[in-house]
Amino acid sequence: MIEVQRLTVRYGTTVAVDDLSFRVEPGRVTGFLGPNGAGKTTTMRAVLGLDRPVSGRVLIEGRPYERHARPLTTVGALLDSRSAHGGRTARAHLLSLARSNRIPDARVGEVLETVGLASVAGKRAGGLSLGMSQRLGIAAALLGDPRVLLFDEPANGLDPEGIVWFRELARRLAGEGRTVLVSSHLMSEMAQTADHLVVIGQGRLLAECSVDDFVARNSRSFIRIRTPEPERLRAVLDGEGIRTEDGPDGAVEASGTTQETVGALVAAHQVTVYEISPQTASLEEAFMRLTAGAVEFRAAGDMAAMPGVDR
């Protein structure tokens, strides 16, 4: 279990994490989501005692990081996958970590197998591809067989097969009763990996809920109708108790109905239409709506085509 309690971290005048509280429970994968600069890495660094908070604290299994005698056996983390000494081989890097934490050498071979790097264990860490470096970072996180695992943007540099592999690994670790926190800036990726979500923006908590709740609340389905007679169309649908909203490009969006029902109604009332199409708002759109006010860098126009976004 990780407990983040009223955590505030500043870099000079920048408030990177702002009075943030949440819990990461064991036995499930928790997705830690937020746009670039939201404070995910800073929070993870604070969990590991690498950044000092100005206020608040983080407890891992009930104690701050520095109160754990052999921290690598309590919490493992993938933060910066390029942190391995480039001149050392992958195996030597893991061996030195193991020895400094009184972990048996034999464990190095096991984690190299787990992450699929056994065949390149003799390669210099500096010569590994980004995806292999990610795997080496994951191996280091697993080395102490910890109950708590943090992975910062593990999908970075992994190919599609690697992403599926990581997803299965994270789920397996959670299935073993461990606490697993995985950060990402992609909602669609997290929806397939995580059971639970903690969403932050500008260092503050925006949402904490199960993935199922997020999907149920946000995967809005509707029928998109384009017509030169929007007023008449709305009146017809309204008369049948069908709820409508204004969509982009002057389209009408009708919820709680079907393409067939709308087709029959417009035919019966002789309303001209150019398009009647079923749509589902993507999770990515829902995430962007949620974080819209909390984005540090977004190109002008990114949100222009998004329904329901307050600009």
Ligand SMILES: Nc1ncnc2c1ncn2[C@@H]1O[C@H](COP(=O)(O)OP(=O)(O)OP(=O)(O)O)[C@@H](O)[C@H]1O
């Ligand atoms: N070492 C630092 N010095 C100064 N400011 C920093 C430092 N590290 C992070 N920040 C700032 O703190 C804020 C939070 O950054 P952080 O890296 O934690 O966000 P993030 O959610 O991990 O983003 P990303 O997805 O881009 O990695 C940002 O405004 C960032 O510019």
